[in-house]
Amino acid sequence: MHFLIVGPGAMGCLFAAGLKRAGCDVTLWDYKKERAEQINRQGIVVEGIRGAYTEKVLTVTGNLPLPPDVVLMCVKSYSTRDAGQAIKPWLEPKTAIVTLQNGVGNVEILEQMFGREAVFGGTTAEGATLLGPGKIRHAGQGETIVGPGGKPENIVEKIVSSFGQAGFQARSADHVDDFIWGKLIINVGINALSAITKLKNGRLPELHSTRQIMAEAVKEAVVVATAKKIQLPYPNPFDRVLEVCRATAGNVSSMLQDVLNEKTTEVDFINGAIVREGNLFGIPTPVNFTLTSLVLAIQEIYLGRI
Secondary structure (H helix, E strand, O other), X not given: OEEEEEOOOHHHHHHHHHHHHOOOEEEEEOOOHHHXXXXXXHOEEEEEOOOOEEEOOEEEOOOOOOOOOEEEEOOOHHHHHHHHHHHHHXXXXXOEEEEOOOOOOHHHHHHHHHOHHHEEEEEEOOEEEEEEOOEEEEEEOOEEEEEOOOOHHHHHHHHHHHHHHOOOEEEEOOOHHHHHHHHHHHHHHHHHXXXXXXXXXXXXXXXXXXXXXXXXXXXXXXXXXXXXXXXXXXXXXXXXXXXXXXXXXXXOOHHHHHHHOOOOOOHHHOHHHHHHHHHHHOOOOHHHHHXXXXXXXXXXXXXXXX
16 A cells, blocks of 8 residues: 655654555655655654664655555644645545544545545654654554544555554544544643643643643543534543543643644644534633633734734
């Protein structure tokens, strides 16, 4: 299978290098010409839990060498539409589009652009940190889920099989939205709060004040998920968030990394998504509204918008 990985961030590089190492045909797409040229020169450099290796992956900014069988969307959520428009001219109607992005709303954006039958949701618990252009640290392994299954030619099972051959723990799920929301609620509890306080994950539940805010943000998200008839993949959401905090105690969340690097964050697709979905159901979400507003304020300051 020919994979097109869209976005050379930590997750895009991790999957591109892993799939290429397993013998898949892989192309990486980037919108920055200089970065693409650097990755072509040096390859994708991986260090971490599965050892250190470098994998040469063709990285392009324009025309693709051939139409892909599968597109793996790994850009930030706020870039989904722009990235989709950029690659659309080179895709065929049968191309499968898979999103492994954070937050919710990406599937819906891609379905509007490519049609419902072409798009598959996904989520991954793989942990990777971007060290520089094309250089990543693979910090932790976790399950990758793609679905729904049962679509033409059983494409999801082929994707899952390729992921497995590349060393990723992967499976399909018909109700993939449940797993996307499961990851969303964990991010709701951790990301914005860490970005505001500049605390690593493990410190958030240790402080009484941040633990209370985390609990209220998660509670609001669960009420919204229940209204949407989401079946979360764990019995006690707040306990699950605490488990993740403990398991990733030394981690700097992706949103805190964005703030420290003065980049646009994904808060609109995480805590902001809870606010939007809550409004649709008439469910108040004051804690998530406040967290979203504070992160956006921080963002506006360093982006020079005020």
